[in-house]
Every structure is written in structure tokens, then in C-alpha cells.
Amino acid sequence: MERYDSYKPSGIPWLKEIPAHWQTRKIRSLYALRSEKVSDKDYEPLSVSKQGVTPQLEDAVKTDNGDNRKLVRKGDFVVNSRSDRKGSCGVSEFDGSVSVINIVTYPIADFDSRYFHLMFRSNDYIEEFYRLGKGIVADLWTTKFDEMRNISVPFPPREEQEKIVEFLSTKTLQIDAQQRERERVTAP
Secondary structure (H helix, E strand, O other), rough: OOOOEEEEEEEEEEEEEEEEEEEEEEEEHEEEEOOOEEEEOOOOOOEEEEOOEEEEEOOOOOOOOOOOOOEEOOOOEEEOOOOOHHHHEEEEOOOEEEOOOOOEEEEOOOHHHHHHHHOOOOOOOHHHHHHHEEEEEHHHHEOOOOHHOEEEEEOOOOHHHHHHHHHHHHHHHHHHHHHHHHHHHHHO
């Protein structure tokens, strides 16, 4: 990864400093809310979990009201508002539908959605997202798009977003390979 000589205060509560040439942006300048209602008969049901947005999981709680779902398009960022603190969110690789409890957003700016997929799943961002929500206990806590849209996020130049994604993807593959090797060596 590139090293920077100059940093500045980010102005973001959950992030102390950023490289001096980076910007910060409010989520509302990057994503808009998608709230179109659809049926699971017309749009494949999707699940939103720690694995991201996937075809509906077998063990997912299913509703009888399949006609009251939200549309998801490939490239949309979706947050499971009942499991947001667990990092249940992601950029969808599918067109489909999700439960109405989910926040579905679509990009309105030019950026690498993989960068935001990773950033929105970071612990510091998740805690900020959760902090802005409301509820009586953790299991009954919700952060709405009205709160989410005002969160400031680091916004590096597009080329650097891509480099960050490549770096983290490579490191993740290395860590996964090391973990598999460790499991192979210690297996009975």
C-alpha cells in the first residue's frame, strides 16, 4: 500500500485522520433510497446477512406476504436493519427482492462500489451506523436511511479506491489460505 506524507483531521467521528488529498462525503451524495415495492413472484427473493446479499438462504425467516417486498438491482447497497450491527449488508450482485425491513440504496455518484462494500462492513462504520439508530434493546434497534444518509465517509480518488480493494482482496486470500493450511495441519 502507498504511504502518505501528509494527513488531515477527517472530521468524521469514527475516523481520526485521512490522507490530505482525500475528500469526505455524506452518504446522501453517493446513494439514494430505493423503495419500489415488488413481489417475490416477479423478483427472486434475496437474503442480506454477514455474507452480503445472496439468493435467499434456506434457513431465512420467510414471510407469507411475498407481494410486499423491496426491489433490489445489481449494484444496489442493501442493509439488513435487524442485523446491521453484525455487518449484515453488502452490494448486490443480483436483481431480486428483499424484505421491507431492509434499507435498499442505489449509487448516484461515480465510485468503486467494492470499496464501499468493504468500508460499510468495517467495525468502525458499523458502530457509527448503529449509534445513529433508535430502539429499546439491541435486537429491536433500527437505523433508517434518514440517519444513514448523513454519515460522512472517507472518499479517496477512484484509482485509490481500486487499489485499496485490490490490496484487501489479496490480503484476504492470503489469510484464508493460511487458515486452510493451519486447519489441514491440525486436522486429525
